Amino acid sequence: MAFPDFKWNGYKTKLEGRFPLSKWLRDNLPKFLLPDGETEIPVGPDPRRMQGGSTFPRMNEKEFKAFLETNLSPSLRLWTNCRTCGGDGETGMPGQARVCPTCGGYGRALTPFAQHVFETMAWMENPVPVTTAEECEEKNRRYWIEYEAEQQKEKLLFEMSGKAAEGQRTVALKQSEKIQKAYAEGLAAIEAEKQKKLAGE
Numbered sequence: 238m239a240f241p242d243f244k245w246n247g248y249k250t251k252l253e254g255r256f257p258l259s260k261w262l263r264d265n266l267p268k269f270l271l272p273d274g275e276t277e278i279p280v281g282p283d284p285r286r287m288q289g290g291s292t293f294p295r296m297n298e299k300e301f302k303a304f305l306e307t308n309l310s311p312s313l314r315l316w317t318n319c320r321t322c323g324g325d326g327e328t329g330m331p332g333q334a335r336v337c338p339t340c341g342g343y344g345r346a347l348t349p350f351a352q353h354v355f356e357t358m359a360w361m362e363n364p365v366p367v368t369t370a371e372e373c374e375e376k377n378r379r380y381w382i383e384y385e386a387e388q389q390k391e392k393l394l395f396e397m398s399g400k401a402a403e404g405q406r407t408v409a410l411k412q413s414e415k416i417q418k419a420y421a422e423g424l425a426a427i428e429a430e431k432q433k434k435l436a437g438e
Contacts, residue, residue, distance in 0.1 A: 255295040258304070265301060315351035319344050 266279035296304065318324030321339035329335045336342040347355075 255297050257295055258293040258301075261296065261298075261301040261304075265298065267305070313350065314348050315354065316345045316347050319346050 268277040269280050270277050293304070319326075319337060319340035322328050322337035322344060324344040326337055326340065326342040326344040327334045328337050337344070340346060
């Protein structure tokens, strides 16, 4: 994947040359080269940082670049200087320089925002939908099958509960009849025994 590049253009001056910010913004903003290879557009600082009527001292090219860096919101940065080598790509004492073990010599580290941007660009080259109409249709079909089965289960449980209650009532009635019969028989036996004793038998 090819990524666009930035370059400094235009106004030639010595590093110590100092000019108003307005001149730097007019003549020396970094340019973004569009994919057509010809069109360039300037990349300005965060306009929110330019509001409020603040005045800026005259600055040289190095200070202007630093101004642009500090006026780019950290949350929008795509890369930062490597913290190990400070962006030099190498570490070590003089005469013992070696490639920075953290950045591999590139001097930069990508930010989480950059990773998100690049992943989005990669996804845009081959976007994959999270779901399809066919998958939704199949999901809906399975839902209604399961819903109908659950409804049938609830209906069956209701019917069985009713039958169980009816069975309990029937058993209770039969048990009650047996108890009443036994009670009546017991009363009759007691009465018969009483009559025998009264008759002197």
